[in-house]
Amino acid sequence: GAGVSQSPSNKVTEKGKDVELRCDPISGHTALYWYRQSLGQGLEFLIYFQGNSAPDKSGLPSDRFSAERTGGSVSTLTIQRTQQEDSAVYLCASSLAAAAEKLFFGSGTQLSVL
């Protein structure tokens, strides 16, 4: 597609449920990033993929968070046993390899945990 696509755009879930967020990067972009944006907190790095491998997953806040990328393309961020503090906008970005100065972001998934 023309840009980074994320789905769903909004997700409301109950505390304790698992959620999956999807990111479809720009075709040909080998690098993929997940960030989290909470109100007034800026963008918090979660995980970075180069191809299908994740050289840096240091930003994942707990073992309830995991992510995978298959076929060097689509990525899924999974949050297990969601907590209210997980409520945020989850943003995905992609870039060409070794071009971290030019990230292209999707519109994000607004996650609300009740």
Added chain:
Amino acid sequence: QKEVEQDPGPLSVPEGAIVSLNCTYSNSAFQYFMWYRQYSRKGPELLMYTYSSGNKEDGRFTAQVDKSSKYISLFIRDSQPSDSATYLCAGESGGSYIPTFGRGTSLIVHP
């Protein structure tokens, strides 16, 4: 202390004003510096990036980096109401491949 500090604002200016947005950073390894613009309910979009110290101009926008003082600036000339958005600065070391963002400054340009 966050690696990239940015005043959240809001900064309110009249149409036509020159806007100055600023960030400071603490990581001496940063080589690339970026400015992103984010409209409400949208993802950030890249405005400009610079490598190392110096100035870069693109239309009404000028990015300035002073590595000696660890200070990043974005100037917007002849500001327009359509410039109203949140502006995020970011730095990256060139080897980590992971940009670090500031919290963003909310800019309001009123007619």
